[in-house]
Amino acid sequence: LASYHVIQWIDGSLEMLDQRVLPHQVVYLQFNTPVEVCGAIRDMVIRGAPAIGLSAAYGMALAAQHSLATDKSEFFRELIAAGKILSSARPTAANLTWAVERILRRLESSKQEPIDRLKVIALDEAKAIDYENEQMNRQMGLHALPLIPQGARIIHHCNTGPLATGAYGTALGVIISAHQHGKQVHVFVDETRPRLQGARLTSWELKQCGIPHSVVVDSASGYLMRTKGINLCLVGCDRIAANGDTANKIGTYNLALVANAHNVPFYVVGPTSTIDMSIPSGDDIPIEERPITEVTQIGDFQITPDDIQVENPAFDVTPARYITGIITDRGIAYPPYKASLSRLMGE
């Protein structure tokens, strides 16, 4: 499908496509320590909840592979420290700690093995997460097929393609899957200020896939629904609470409210690793505030006057009542979400 790779383990080193310079340059960077990977997540070399989960998993593998520990308790101390560093990179996405904890659990359950073997196990588990991640993304695309009408006009927020997930995509994966199954779709790609993931990344990925699309500013969604006949909205997610409240890129909530006012179905798409059953509602999801320069500057271009105050929340929470359905690798959850998500998660 894609002629680029997003994240790849090569000879004991982690290679990632630098998403900060897309779509103008395709540059791959190498990372060798958990601290470097943490920096890459924080600086948004890689972003998107599933993709940062994946990079954290490989970050743990780097910690294991390059460990010089000679006794096992030292090895485990190093890995737990690496997990703390990686988990601290960004606060909102559930997949980050999910991936770190999964690697640690796997190592814990193999703690009778020698260190050399544990190093292999950590890498194997990261690769398993990678493989399962791609399978889960494909499953979401298949589950969603009946929801996409022939000729669908879709509004999509942020970036949720291979760049955001490592492979295939969540919301964009659903669109790619529909396209591959012969449905003619047109995607209205909102640019997604401040970091412009829609304008920079989603349009680039859709172009590579040959899927027709138009870029629009974020605030045009109401205009589009009133005048262009939009069939549905598709968005990804960074964390889903047990009641279905969903944290996702800033602007998701506005899009959901606008869709609700027009009776346009609004679907959240994400792997079950994004569902955090330990959090009862969206009010408990931490929201990251990012640097103000994301708002005041684009490239080298200074937009605003100097010395002004800016608020730059990276995410917002969409209450479950505005979400038509949550498309996961294990099927589609519908309201009431407390029951349907519990069922999906086998709890």
Added chain:
Amino acid sequence: LASYHVIQWIDGSLEMLDQRVLPHQVVYLQFNTPVEVCGAIRDMVIRGAPAIGLSAAYGMALAAQHSLATDKSEFFRELIAAGKILSSARPTAANLTWAVERILRRLESSKQEPIDRLKVIALDEAKAIDYENEQMNRQMGLHALPLIPQGARIIHHCNTGPLATGAYGTALGVIISAHQHGKQVHVFVDETRPRLQGARLTSWELKQCGIPHSVVVDSASGYLMRTKGINLCLVGCDRIAANGDTANKIGTYNLALVANAHNVPFYVVGPTSTIDMSIPSGDDIPIEERPITEVTQIGDFQITPDDIQVENPAFDVTPARYITGIITDRGIAYPPYKASLSRLMGE
């Protein structure tokens, strides 16, 4: 109040502040013909419905002053041609044709006068529009005072200050008036993509007035209402139909829907010259599509991949049912607007 002037008649020439290079440069440009003024409106040297009405009025004065016509029918042909050119500059704002027609009506009613006298009359009428405009803006600010609570937290869209109106401002005029009357307000200035009038112009004007404010991306309004306790939204308008439907900068409709979902009062502020009683509803208001480079580039920085499709509607229409009140120079209209606007307009 302001240490800058937006539009000024100086020695037979029209001087305008170039709003395209604000806030980084303060540059004044001179215009001498209606064609030049039309270009300035189209290229957005000046923008904002009342301000482009004002520049069209002075554009007519330029046509009259510099006319070489020796007989009156030629003079009137020239003025009517100038009016057509100026009216064609941008399609959505009502004030443009309103101003042109007012100058033409004034000349028509004085057609027994000699050409030299008609030249003076055209300029006097433009100056009268300018003077009345400022008075109307001040009136709006006073009418709105009881609506602004002490300590109000206000979301404001686009730019509606002196830069948009020639003097004082409409929605921003209300804020400036509240500030001058001792109300402590905090303004959340949405950046207003694609042309960033909020981030570039409104923040610059508020800074000059010493009014506390924060710049946010457009799609953060729902997040702000959920988490920051917003008291009201204030926006300007480009054309108000007889039923209260309001065309304004793209994103106004989204903000109105988001405000409605949170029961946050949403006020439109504009002079009666923006009310077009000849248009029954917003469906009949022409919406301008602007160049795609407004979306794909910021400054010299190219955001998107090359050769992509873009939709760039400059305005949207907010249905009257989402508007709490329309603040005009003659008082505040409340629903049902058909009746209240008719009363205000004396029809």
